[in-house]
Amino acid sequence: MRTPLIAGNWKMNGSAALVEEFGHAFAEARLPASLDVAVLPPFPYLDAARRAFEGTPLRLGAQTLNPLHSGAHTGEVSGRMLREFGVEYALAGHSERRQLYREGDEAVLDRLLAALNVGITPILCVGETLEERDAGQTMDVVLRQVGYVMARLEPDQRSRVVIAYEPVWAIGTGRTATPQQAQEVMAGIRQYQAGFDRELAAGLRLLYGGSMNASNAAELLAQPDIDGGLVGGASLKVDDFLAICQSAG
Ligand code: PEP
Numbered sequence: 001m002r003t004p005l006i007a008g009n010w011k012m013n014g015s016a017a018l019v020e021e022f023g024h025a026f027a028e029a030r031l032p033a034s035l036d037v038a039v040l041p042p043f044p045y046l047d048a049a050r051r052a053f054e055g056t057p058l059r060l061g062a063q064t065l066n067p068l069h070s071g072a073h074t075g076e077v078s079g080r081m082l083r084e085f086g087v088e089y090a091l092a093g094h095s096e097r098r099q100l101y102r103e104g105d106e107a108v109l110d111r112l113l114a115a116l117n118v119g120i121t122p123i124l125c126v127g128e129t130l131e132e133r134d135a136g137q138t139m140d141v142v143l144r145q146v147g148y149v150m151a152r153l154e155p156d157q158r159s160r161v162v163i164a165y166e167p168v169w170a171i172g173t174g175r176t177a178t179p180q181q182a183q184e185v186m187a188g189i190r191q192y193q194a195g196f197d198r199e200l201a202a203g204l205r206l207l208y209g210g211s212m213n214a215s216n217a218a219e220l221l222a223q224p225d226i227d228g229g230l231v232g233g234a235s236l237k238v239d240d241f242l243a244i245c246q247s248a249g
Pocket of ligand 1 (some may be wrong): 166170234
C-alpha cells in the first residue's frame with residue numbers, strides 16, 4: 001500500500017561526473033517495480049542531474065529551501081526555483097540544518113510549508129541525540145518534532161509529508177540503529193499519528209536514515225514500519241546506492 005522511497009542525500013558532496021555516472025547506471029538498472037528513488041544533489045548540479053536522469057527512475061530532490069519565493073536573501077534558493085528544475089522532494093529539518101544552521105521547529109515548519117506550497121513533497125527529518133537516547137527521551141524528542149509540524153498542517157497537507165527517522169548518533173558515524181531500535185521508534189511515530197487519523201497514519205511513508213548501507217539495508221527495510229531510507233554516505237557510490245534500492249523490493 002505504501003510505495004517505498006529511497007532518497008540519496010549527497011550533502012555538500014558529488015560532482016558533475018558523479019551525476020553522469022548515476023544517470024548511466026540507473027538508465028540500465030533493474031529496480032523493484034514499486035519503488036520511488038530520488039537523489040538530492042547540491043544545488044549547482046540540479047540542472048545537469050535533471051538532464052542526466054531523464055528516462056531513468058531517478059527523481060530529483062533538494063536538501064533545503066528558503067521559505068520565501070524571492071527577495072533580498074543572498075545565497076538562498078526558493079521552492080519556486082527548485083520546482084523550475086524539476087525538484088520533487090525536499091528535506092526539512094535535517095539534523096545538520098538543525099544543529100549547524102540553528103533551524104528550530106518553526107524554521108523547519110516554514111520550509112516544509114514552502115515545499116508543499118509549490119508542489120514539492122517534503123521529507124521531515126526527526127531524531128534524537130545520543131544524550132537524549134541515553135536519558136530515555138527518544139520518543140519524547142521524536143514525537144515533539146513530528147507533532148510540532150503535523151499539528152500545524154491541514155489534513156490534505158499532512159498526507160503529503162514523508163517522515164524520516166534519523167537518530168543523530170547514527171548519521172555519518174557508521175553506527176546504525178538496529179532494525180529493532182528503528183522499528184520501535186517508527187512504529188511509535190505511526191501510532192502517534194493514528195491517534196489523530198488512522199487512515200493517514202496507515203498511508204504515512206516513514207524512512208529510516210543513519211548509516212544505511214548495502215549490507216544493512218535489507219534488514220532495516222524488512223521492518224513493518226520502515227518504508228524506505230534516507231541515505232547519506234552510501235548514496236555517493238552508485239553501486240551501493242543501487243544495491244540499497246534493489247533491497248527495497
Ligand atoms: C543523512 O545525511 O541523512 C544520512 C542518513 O547520512 P548517513 O547515511 O551518511 O548516515
